Amino acid sequence: MGIDLAFDDHGVYSFAYLDEMTKRMIRRAILKAVAVPGYQVPFGSREMPLPPGWGTGGLQVTASLLGREDMLKVIDQGADDTTNAISIRRFFARVAGVATTERTGEATVIQTRHRIPERALTEDQIIVFQQPQPEPLRRFIPHEVVARKLHAFAQYGVMYVRLYEDISRLGHVAMSSDYPVIVNGRYLASPSPIPKFDNPKLHRSRALALFGAGRERRIHAIPPFTDVKSLDFVDHPFTVQHFESCCSLCGAQDSYLDEILLDDGGRRAFVCSDTAYCAEQRGERTKS
Amino acid sequence: MKDTIMTILVSVDGLSKAFTLHTQGGAEIEVFKDVSLEVLAGECVCLHGPSGAGKSTLLRSLYANYKPDAGQIIVQHGGESIDLVSAEPWEVLEVRRHTMGYVSQFLRVIPRVVTIDVVAEPAIAIGIPADEAHAKAKALLARLSIPERLWSLAPATFSGGEQQRVNIARGFMVNYPVLLLDEPTASLDSANRRSVVELINEAKARGTAIVGIFHDEEVREAVADRLFEVGHSSVRKSRRRTATAEAVA
Amino acid sequence: MKARAREILRVERLSKTFGGRVPACSAVSFSLRQGEVLGIVGESGSGKSTLLRCLAGRIQPDEGKVLIASDDHIIDLWTMDEASREQFLPTTVSLIHQNPRDGLRLDISAGGNIAEPLMAAGGRHYGSLRTTALEWLQKVDIEKRRIDDLPEIFSGGMQQRLQIARGLATHPRLVLMDEPTGGLDVSVQAKLLDLLRSLVRELGIAVVVVTHDIGVARLLADRLMVMQRGRVIEEGLTDQVLDDPHHAYTQLLVSSVLQG
Numbered sequence: 001m002g003i004d005l006a007f008d009d010h011g012v013y014s015f016a017y018l019d020e021m022t023k024r025m026i027r028r029a030i031l032k033a034v035a036v037p038g039y040q041v042p043f044g045s046r047e048m049p050l051p052p053g054w055g056t057g058g059l060q061v062t063a064s065l066l067g068r069e070d071m072l073k074v075i076d077q078g079a080d081d082t083t084n085a086i087s088i089r090r091f092f093a094r095v096a097g098v099a100t101t102e103r104t105g106e107a108t109v110i111q112t113r114h115r116i117p118e119r120a121l122t123e124d125q126i127i128v129f130q131q132p133q134p135e136p137l138r139r140f141i142p143h144e145v146v147a148r149k150l151h152a153f154a155q156y157g158v159m160y161v162r163l164y165e166d167i168s169r170l171g172h173v174a175m176s177s178d179y180p181v182i183v184n185g186r187y188l189a190s191p192s193p194i195p196k197f198d199n200p201k202l203h204r205s206r207a208l209a210l211f212g213a214g215r216e217r218r219i220h221a222i223p224p225f226t227d228v229k230s231l232d233f234v235d236h237p238f239t240v241q242h243f244e245s246c247c248s249l250c251g252a253q254d255s256y257l258d259e260i261l262l263d264d265g266g267r268r269a270f271v272c273s274d275t276a277y278c279a280e281q282r283g284e285r286t287k288s
Numbered sequence: 289m290k291d292t293i294m295t296i297l298v299s300v301d302g303l304s305k306a307f308t309l310h311t312q313g314g315a316e317i318e319v320f321k322d323v324s325l326e327v328l329a330g331e332c333v334c335l336h337g338p339s340g341a342g343k344s345t346l347l348r349s350l351y352a353n354y355k356p357d358a359g360q361i362i363v364q365h366g367g368e369s370i371d372l373v374s375a376e377p378w379e380v381l382e383v384r385r386h387t388m389g390y391v392s393q394f395l396r397v398i399p400r401v402v403t404i405d406v407v408a409e410p411a412i413a414i415g416i417p418a419d420e421a422h423a424k425a426k427a428l429l430a431r432l433s434i435p436e437r438l439w440s441l442a443p444a445t446f447s448g449g450e451q452q453r454v455n456i457a458r459g460f461m462v463n464y465p466v467l468l469l470d471e472p473t474a475s476l477d478s479a480n481r482r483s484v485v486e487l488i489n490e491a492k493a494r495g496t497a498i499v500g501i502f503h504d505e506e507v508r509e510a511v512a513d514r515l516f517e518v519g520h521s522s523v524r525k526s527r528r529r530t531a532t533a534e535a536v537a
Numbered sequence: 538m539k540a541r542a543r544e545i546l547r548v549e550r551l552s553k554t555f556g557g558r559v560p561a562c563s564a565v566s567f568s569l570r571q572g573e574v575l576g577i578v579g580e581s582g583s584g585k586s587t588l589l590r591c592l593a594g595r596i597q598p599d600e601g602k603v604l605i606a607s608d609d610h611i612i613d614l615w616t617m618d619e620a621s622r623e624q625f626l627p628t629t630v631s632l633i634h635q636n637p638r639d640g641l642r643l644d645i646s647a648g649g650n651i652a653e654p655l656m657a658a659g660g661r662h663y664g665s666l667r668t669t670a671l672e673w674l675q676k677v678d679i680e681k682r683r684i685d686d687l688p689e690i691f692s693g694g695m696q697q698r699l700q701i702a703r704g705l706a707t708h709p710r711l712v713l714m715d716e717p718t719g720g721l722d723v724s725v726q727a728k729l730l731d732l733l734r735s736l737v738r739e740l741g742i743a744v745v746v747v748t749h750d751i752g753v754a755r756l757l758a759d760r761l762m763v764m765q766r767g768r769v770i771e772e773g774l775t776d777q778v779l780d781d782p783h784h785a786y787t788q789l790l791v792s793s794v795l796q797g
Contacts (some may be wrong), residue, residue: 153623157657161642161649164656167663168648168685233663311792312787352774354781377760377774378541378570396732398756399727413738 003177016063016096026219027066030210033221038183039151040134045217055088055113058130060280065126065210066092072100078256078273080114082272085113088271102276108117114177116198118277121207127181131192134213134220156188161229163235167236175243182229183222188237191228197240197256247272250281295364297466297497298327298350303373304341304360305349321347323359325499325516329465332488332498336514337533341500341519344393347468350499351390352380363387363466385414391459395451397444404439407457414462421461428457431483449475453456458489467491469500473507484509542570544606545711545743546592551601551701553587562598570756572675574737574744576775577756578751578790585747591615592745593632594622595712605629605711617624628658631709633661635716637696637714640703648684654707675703677732694725698732705736714746716751730756751794756780763787780786 001168022044029043034092034162049054066072072092076085080102087194088111089100101107104117113130121127140158141147150156166174173179182190191202192211200208202222209222222228232238246253248269255277272278303323309315319342327333335343348468350356350361352372361372365387370379382389391412398406404425411421430441432453443454452475459467469488473481481504488511492498499516502508548567552561561584580755590596592603594614603614605625612625630752634640641650648670652660660666664769679691679696688696691737697717706713718726734757737744745756748783754761754775761778763786771784782788 145769149623155623155627156659157653158654158655159660161645161653164652164663165645165649168646168667232661233666234661235664250708307781308783310788348780352777355773355777355783378573380774382761398731400731 001069001094014094015068016066016092016098017049018046018063022208023064024090029219030061030064030221032284033132033210033219034208034223036187037223037226038181038187038189038220040189040218040220042217043219045214048214049091050087053132054084054257055111055130056136057212057216057219058111058113058128058214059088059091059212060214061128061210061212061219062089062092062109063096065109065128066098068096068098070096070098070108071106073104073110073116073276074096074100074112075110075117075276076113077273078117078258079275081275099110103280104276114193115256116193116194116201117134118252118272118274119280120201121186121205123206125207127207127209129192129209129211130272131180131196131211131218134211134218136178136188136190151187154186156231156274159188160233163231163233163236167233173232173238174275175238178229179238182231183220184226185229187220188231189220195241195256196230196238199228199230199238204228218240243270244268246279247278250278252278252281295495297327297329297364298325298499299360299362300325300350301362302361303346303356305345305354305356306487306530308419326498327381327466327499329495329497330492331513332511333494334508334515335499335501335518337518343518344470346518347499348389348466350482351384351388351468353390370439372448385410386462386465387464388468389459389462389464391470391472393427393452393470395443395455395458397442397451399444400442402432402440403443403446403454406454407461409461410458411443411461416462417531419492424461425457428460429454431487432457432480433483440513442531449477449480452476456487460491463491463494463496465496465497467500469498469502471501471503471505473502481507502512540607542572545569545573546606546745547590547602547604547611549602549604551588551591551598551603552593553561553596554583554751555600560584560767562591564601565764565767565769566601567769567772569743569745569764571743572737572741573760574746574758576754576761577747577764578749578754578761579764580749580790582766583764585764586715587767588634588764589715589745589747590700592711593630594626594711595632603717604672612716627654628707629709629714630711631704631707632755633700633704633712633717635702635719637688637693641696642698643689644687646685647679647688647691650688651706654703658707672705674699676736678728692725693742694729696719697721697729701729701733701736705740705742708742709741710743712742712744714744716748716750717746718748718750724791726753734758751779751791763790 026043029041033041036217046060060075074085074089092098104119111128135147137147137150163173177195178190178193179199181189181191189258191208206224208224211220215249230238243257245257247257249271252272255272255274258273260269260271262269274277301324304321306316306318313448335346345354349356356373359373362369363372363383365383370383372380407429408421409491412418412536419525434453443451456472485507497518548565550564550566551562552560552564553562565588575607578587591598597615605612605614651670651673652666655666655669670684674684679695681699684732688699718729748754758775761775762769765786771778771787779791782791
């Protein structure tokens with residue numbers, strides 16, 4: 001493999017894969033996104049060595065953030081050990097030579113798909129979301145120009161229509177992931193396809209949250225300590241999922257659980273979706 | 289004579305009307321010229337003259353349905369004098385809503401609106417409560433012998449006489465200080481004619497100033513206080529009402 | 538009673554030309570008061586729809602002013618910035634399209650269609666949105682049980698009634714209607730006209746209704762403006778203009794109506 005090429009003094013690959021000018025361009029977009037919380041900033045998305053839809057947006061944001069001292073954690077659906085997470089982690093280990101970890105507390109940059117770690121993030125951390133569709137209005141407003149005007153004028157009535165329709169048909173809001181939020185009381189934003197279970201973690205989070213959409217060429221941000229409100233009605237307040245059972249491995253009752261089929265007979269079990277959290281809980285238990 | 293104070297409710301001065309028919313080569317038809325007329329409270333003036341003399345045109349002009357070319361129509365409206373010829377449209381509408389009623393020869397049917405609502409509408413439009421308005425509408429329809437089973441139907445399918453009576457009921461819904469009547473009894477039988485005469489005389493007793501066209505001599509004699517001659521030759525001469533008017537009743 | 542109603546809309550010398558050729562609107566001026574219904578008649582291409590779109594904030598006029606009363610002051614529609622205009626218009630002005638498909642979302646329920654502008658105006662209580670939607674369905678004569686049905690399966694007349702409910706539910710001050718009975722059967726038209734008449738009276742809104750149908754104008758409008766080639770050629774009380782038209786074009790227009 002050509003991994004060592006990244007560290008060649010004559011630089012076939014730049015540090016963290018992208019050339020410096022591209023990273024500068026992305027950082028500018030990130031700065032703008034931080035300055036206008038929830039606003040989707042266009043950026044010049046590059047071809048990455050994996051297909052769009054596999055996390056190219058998150059990858060580019062991470063690449064522009066990493067320094068040599070950073071400690072990177074990558075999760076996919078909460079797990080550190082899935083194919084995609086492993087590939088991306090190895091990718092940056094190769095092209096940036098950064099240290100990697102599975103422990104949430106140790107990481108300085110966490111790239112994630114579809115989850116926020118259970119362990120509360122700190123002001124020393126940045127969480128980078130891979131985002132397939134950054135525009136929450138897209139389902140109702142196919143025209144980009146119209147959608148942008150609605151953002152500009154903060155006209156979000158159409159988004160509430162979705163909530164209204166769900167409640168009138170099903171008695172509750174059916175969206176369980178990618179549940180839209182209002183950031184800093186102004187912009188409607190998609191939190192990426194995280195379960196709505198994770199939405200409260202975005203509210204006044206200590207860590208900077210960055211969302212990169214490679215195919216759609218957009219970056220938006222939720223700066224630390226920013227108000228994030230999930231859309232709801234006064235008489236139908238936003239609620240998160242509750243699980244009847246606890247994790248069958250670590251016994252956690254406060255974490256987001258995945259359902260696992262155990263055999264062909266349909267036996268099933270629930271386990272933490274956040275594998276690092278689950279491991280930590282088990283470690284603590286064995287210690288005590 | 290009357291013991292009521294002689295209040296002039298309508299005062300017409302120098303009124304002229306001609307039609308220019310652009311669709312017929314710009315032909316100009318002069319209907320009347322320099323008409324002057326005063327109508328007192330409690331008085332009924334009958335516009336009189338041969339067919340085609342311009343009686344209906346004059347009556348419609350008094351209602352501001354036609355725009356006169358010259359002259360004034362001063363109406364006493366809520367303590368103010370308003371000239372209908374120069375008034376703003378909203379002022380004319382206010383005068384029509386509160387002060388001046390008009391019963392045309394034909395009912396202009398509003399599709400799908402039922403009889404009782406057609407009749408009650410003018411009262412509801414000036415803020416009279418719906419139940420009160422409906423009670424009065426029912427009483428009027430009963431007096432004009434419209435069968436109760438028709439009240440909840442739209443009048444579009446009624447006979448000419450029935451439509452005419454619905455129209456009269458509508459015209460008498462509000463106690464207008466001024467009432468314009470265009471052949472209100474034209475297609476009515478004698479019993480209904482009597483009811484209409486009663487309604488007119490009750491209005492006069494209330495002090496209503498009435499200008500009307502009554503072709504039926506019996507009705508004319510029963511309601512009109514004087515005749516006002518309309519027609520090219522006579523109108524020009526009628527500078528003052530005393531010059532041509534003559535008490536009939 | 539004699540007090541003159543509040544002026545809601547004033548248009549001053551409004552002009553709009555497309556492509557530098559014949560003007561669509563030329564120095565049109567008028568004023569509209571609360572509770573008043575102004576009809577604009579004229580044949581296709583006379584500029585009445587362009588005028589309506591300038592009032593609705595959809596087309597910017599080349600010259601002239603559109604002044605609309607706000608709660609405590611007067612808004613100059615085309616000198617304010619776009620963001621303020623977009624904030625101001627949805628709660629103040631409602632446009633009813635000829636084709637209900639242009640004014641409705643066909644893929645969301647009838648109730649959702651009525652609730653959307655209310656939610657856009659800040660309605661965040663599901664229960665009261667629902668109640669308002671039901672009230673409006675009743676007002677426009679649509680069965681309450683249809684509240685969760687998609688308007689796609691409604692008849693044209695029902696769709697138009699739903700559009701009217703959607704347009705009026707936010708209590709706009711000014712309602713602009715573009716041929717509101719245009720694509721409907723005669724019997725359905727009559728029903729709709731009756732509905733509009735009673736709603737206008739009940740709500741005391743100011744209405745501008747554009748139509749080429751003299752019958753519609755006579756039934757709905759207090760006042761009438763006749764337009765020809767972008768100019769207002771005659772105006773006045775509706776019955777005056779229709780029964781005693783002065784301008785050659787108005788006479789032609791009135792005499793061309795088929796007597797029913």
